[in-house]
Amino acid sequence: MVVLASVYERRREIFTLASVGLNPTHIFMVFLSEAFLLGFVGGSLGYILSFGILKLMQVAGIVVPVDVKTSTLDLLAVVGLSTLSSAVAAVIPALKASAYATPSLRRRWRLEAELVGGEWRVEIPARIPASKAPHFADFVVERLREEEYGIERAVRDIRLSKRIEGERIVYEIEFTYSRGGNRPFTALSRLIVRPVSPEFYGVMLATRPQSVYMRFSQSYVQEVTSLVRNIVLEWASLRVRLLAPVGADPSAVVSLVRHYHPQLVILVSRRGDRRVVREVRRRIRSLGLRPPAMELIDLRGRSIDELVNEVRGLLVKADIVALDSDDGTLSAAVALAAALEGRRVSILRDGRVEEVSVDKLFGAAAA
Structure with a gap:
């Protein structure tokens, strides 16, 4: 799935490779080589780290009933299997990448x-x-x-x-x-x-x-x-559905869209101004990105309890809950709703997007 998602995300890069002279076989080999490299590095690091952790546990006096194989043949077998499995899993995504380079190339489907x-x-x-x-x-x-x-x-x-x-x-x-x-x-x-x-x-x-x-x-x-x-x-x-509060300034929403590339963005607002949706789409297009589907929800609650209850009803439609906005009351209501539902949240910290649990976030704020 990682390689398949990479193919769809790098569609423009594939077209660039085709335009500079690479044929479908070359592009197929590029993605297959990446899979070989990922499998080799992952298998090697996994073997070395697991061996090191077992040694540390033995030094600490922890008895682990595992017979550790450290011969050259065992190392080659582990790395070879991880590389082979990664390459086999990448064959179909690599074929899709080569088909992107030549849209007329038929790949396992017939017109009906x-x-x-x-x-x-x-x-x-x-x-x-x-x-x-x-x-x-x-x-x-x-x-x-x-x-x-x-x-x-x-x-x-x-x-x-x-x-x-x-x-x-x-x-x-x-x-x-x-x-x-x-x-x-x-x-x-x-x-x-x-x-x-x-x-x-x-x-x-x-x-x-x-x-x-x-x-x-x-x-x-x-x-x-x-x-x-x-x-x-x-x-x-595209699987991610994002819920984000928004006030007058949608800058935080734009940063989240750049990070997650969501399928759907549910914007919750106390203003009900659809111009904010148009502004988000305009800014995303100016960055060369495709705006996702957006749904603006105008919250009617006047008290913090009413806002929290409204947001809790919307969380079933979202995979990720964002907190940052220029409306402090609304952000607080979203944070409380996420805490009550036991959901992880996304925050902006020094220009970077981070996912944390609400308990950890509140604990850091209390400290």
Whole structure:
């Protein structure tokens, strides 16, 4: 999982390697070599440290019923196994990295689409929890906007709309995919995020390619589908959900987003000003980063107890709880709610993000 997450985080680096002349095999070997190095270093350090710790325990008079193997053959076996396991685990992520370098390169999937009234419809293999469907739609829109100013390919006319079908919300993202160069084409596309069960949403791509080379229409559909599949994979690789208080200055939120790259940021505020969300997104884009999905919660409580109770109800939606903001009362309420729920918190210290337990934080403050 570490290597797979690294592939998605280093997507731009992969494109840079491809642009300077590295082919997919070279890029595959780069990631595989990194895995070899990680396995070798990890196995060697683990062997040396464990041997040293056992020696210290013997010096301290602690009897450990373990027969320590210290021969050269044992060392080679330990390091070799750790290196081999690391390399085997990195094969699939390395293949994904090489496929990023050449989007047309097929890797274990075939296009399964049906043609309905001149429009190709493709079911994307994704199950989105109903509570995350709006955040997924926002993420896709942000990701598509990154492709607006491409040189060979571009995505434009991006629009997100919502409608009600059977008392459930359906999200529809319209966009136009264009590619120049050899066999240029344009595809009018819709990505429909609709409920498939009470708990989950499904994703369907409907695209209508237009080109003077229409005999290649199926390859055009596959290219658009590849883009959508990659976006879904990127979204699935982002797991962190962050809850953060915010007042008038969102600087702390920007620092947290830079550190965690979260899937969702839940902003709790006593001001209810949506301009703070736009400001956070603007600052994140200015840093060359992709803004995550954001949800602004306007707290109505007047007393500290009411604020704490409201925040406690929101903590079930968050993995990490941040404390820093320019609203001291709100930060205190979030800290108390995290303490009552036994959650770890994230703080900014000297410009660095640190995770600590609330008990440790309160103990340091008391000292």
